[in-house]
Amino acid sequence: MQYMNIVMDADCLIKLTKAKLKELVCKNFKVVIPQVVKEEVVDHALAYPDAMVIQENLEKNLLTISKGPVSLKKREEAVLKIYQRGKFDAIGSDDKRFIKKLQLLNIPYIPPAVFIVLLVKRRQIALKVAQIFLDALGPLISDGEYYTVQWILNDARRVS
Numbered sequence: 001m002q003y004m005n006i007v008m009d010a011d012c013l014i015k016l017t018k019a020k021l022k023e024l025v026c027k028n029f030k031v032v033i034p035q036v037v038k039e040e041v042v043d044h045a046l047a048y049p050d051a052m053v054i055q056e057n058l059e060k061n062l063l064t065i066s067k068g069p070v071s072l073k074k075r076e077e078a079v080l081k082i083y084q085r086g087k088f089d090a091i092g093s094d095d096k097r098f099i100k101k102l103q104l105l106n107i108p109y110i111p112p113a114v115f116i117v118l119l120v121k122r123r124q125i126a127l128k129v130a131q132i133f134l135d136a137l138g139p140l141i142s143d144g145e146y147y148t149v150q151w152i153l154n155d156a157r158r159v160s
Contacts, residue, residue, distance in 0.1 A: 003030045004118075006110065007066070007082045008092035010037045010075055015094055015112045017050045019136040025115050026062035028124050031092070034066050034078035076101075083107065094141060113137050113149040120156060127157055 006029050013033060016022040025031065033041075038058070045051040057063045066082045076098045083091050090108040092115075093099055102109045110118070116133050119125045125133070130153055138146050 004089040005030045009079045011094040012092040015140045032064045036078045
């Protein structure tokens with residue numbers, strides 16, 4: 001199985017972490033974050049349990065910090081610059097404003113719940129497990145994203 005290379009922003013990373021989905025995503029996709037995202041979700045958030053979990057993932061090389069001279073202050077700009085280097089298949093994001101920009105630039109993106117669909121498609125999780133993860137993500141994502149992925153999972157149940 002070939003890994004997809006994903007550069008991820010803080011919004012997506014935090015939501016996957018809160019839903020206890022990040023480790024599974026990181027084991028099935030090559031996930032890279034810019035230094036500025038690491039600073040936001042780990043260095044400046046040490047009081048939060050999510051920060052410790054993300055730090056552990058970095059130490060275990062489940063997550064990678066991008067190498068190179070990307071020192072932009074805005075995390076979305078850093079994510080976009082890293083993507084534009086040409087080694088990535090998509091951007092992981094759940095920031096509505098950033099997603100609109102990605103759509104205008106014709107850049108593929110993956111919101112958090114779509115990772116569930118991709119994991120089902122790759123047979124890395126069963127539909128019942130996918131539903132548990134989707135329900136955990138539900139309060140963190142938009143209704144549109146939730147119901148779209150719910151519809152896909154329901155359709156997959158009918159087919160199988």
